[in-house]
Ligand code: B12
């Protein structure tokens with residue numbers, strides 16, 4: 001008889017795009033919560049939805065013999081399934097607790113659609129206090145349980161005081177990877193990409209203020225685990241799952257250089273060298289020693305949030321990085337044998353055709369190994385959302401949408417940004433082909449020019 005069932009609303013079978021990419025990772029947050037609670041004598045089961053179906057989850061809920069408390073992880077992608085799973089669980093008599101970044105941004109909306117409690121911030125300590133409180137007092141008298149939002153007996157939404165963040169991450173157990181079929185993820189990676197991968201984090205929170213970025217869970221603090229604590233987890237992962245690579249899912253892996261050097265030394269001392277990918281910021285990569293260290297540790301690819309090639313737009317975003325830093329960091333990383341992935345964003349507030357042109361020129365000059373574009377969307381409770389709040393339009397019902405569906409009145413059409421994408425890809429490809437195949441390069445340049453014309457046409461259409 002278990003005390004708690006944890007799950008989430010992400011089903012790979014329902015995500016056609018991701019099924020093509022096939023780079024799924026376990027829900028680390030849930031596994032942290034599970035590990036912490038188990039360490040305190042709570043018996044927890046995790047139903048990992050990633051490789052399962054809704055029908056299977058339904059069967060698990062209907063057949064559940066333990067205490068009827070269901071905890072669900074929420075993020076920006078899973079609103080609809082979470083609302084549906086919560087409703088189904090409620091109908092079966094469960095008390096439903098939500099955690100993660102999405103429900104933290106919309107507690108009232110989720111509570112009005114059947115959730116009993118929304119946990120804000122880190123889930124470990126709050127859940128440890130919440131579970132006995134639920135058993136003793138039920139879901140409507142949770143006053144004083146820090147870090148929770150609930151509905152009281154008079155139907156009022158009550159937000160309890162925030163819970164202080166966990167000061168010492170080394171005191172936390174490793175995420176409970178054995179609670180789910182972690183090996184299945186490694187296997188999927190190996191079958192589709194030739195290399196099995198496992199995710200882990202070395203820190204929580206990011207102190208930077210990029211104004212479209214959600215800080216709903218960890219705020220603006222930055223807390224790091226000690227190098228020895230992380231290296232020991234890597235050893236455990238290696239011994240248990242034998243991955244070919246790791247994914248350090250930190251916000252900014254190279255944020256503290258001293259820590260990075262110490263961590264590299266710790267790995268070396270233990271004879272650990274597992275290739276890995278991670279994310280960072282260009283301004284935290286501006287030293288040869290940092291890049292040499294990353295390369296020495298086995299970093300095969302680093303992702304940089306480059307966002308725009310227009311300094312004006314970067315400054316508007318409060319990104320705190322210059323275009324030239326991104327240029328330097330990209331080239332320097334590649335010089336050290338590390339591939340560079342770039343995230344780019346179209347359509348940030350005030351972006352002009354000249355800014356788009358600057359981004360294209362920037363990507364062409366920097367030459368990342370891979371890049372992805374998104375059209376900017378304001379996530380609730382971010383500076384960007386507040387900036388455009390008066391113009392945010394949601395054309396669907398809240399439960400059918402995500403924050404990615406936020407349209408900004410007055411902004412260009414989807415077609416406009418598709419042309420921007422085509423312009424970017426053709427121009428970058430033309431640049432790459434310049435030496436090896438001048439004819440192909442000329443064809444790509446012509447394609448870029450057509451895409452530019454189409455973009456200008458789409459802009460005029462919108463204005464007409
Ligand atoms: C790594 C990562 C990715 C990877 C995913 C691979 C992976 N899973 O490792 C990649 C790069 C593919 C990715 C993609 C996207 N991501 Co992402 N990602 C992250 C990142 C950096 C780390 C996730 C992580 O492992 N966190 C560590 C764990 C420990 O934290 P946690 O999950 O929040 O869990 C804690 C609490 O939330 C809570 N908790 C969690 N579950 C539960 C459950 C219960 C019941 C309770 C009580 C508590 C609780 O307790 C946990 C421990 O304290 C986060 C930012 C961050 N630092 O968390 C963004 C983040 C989650 N991603 C975000 C976004 C927007 C996206 C994309 C939509 C981006 C895009 N434009 O495409 C896509 C969506 C992909 C998808 N299908 O879901 C946003 C989500 C915002 C929101 N409001 O939901 C975040 C917060 C980034 C940001 N700062 O804006 N992402």
Ligand code: SF4
Nearest residue numbers: 206208209210213251
């Ligand atoms: S985008 Fe990256 S660097 Fe900027 S605030 Fe978010 S996590 Fe930090």
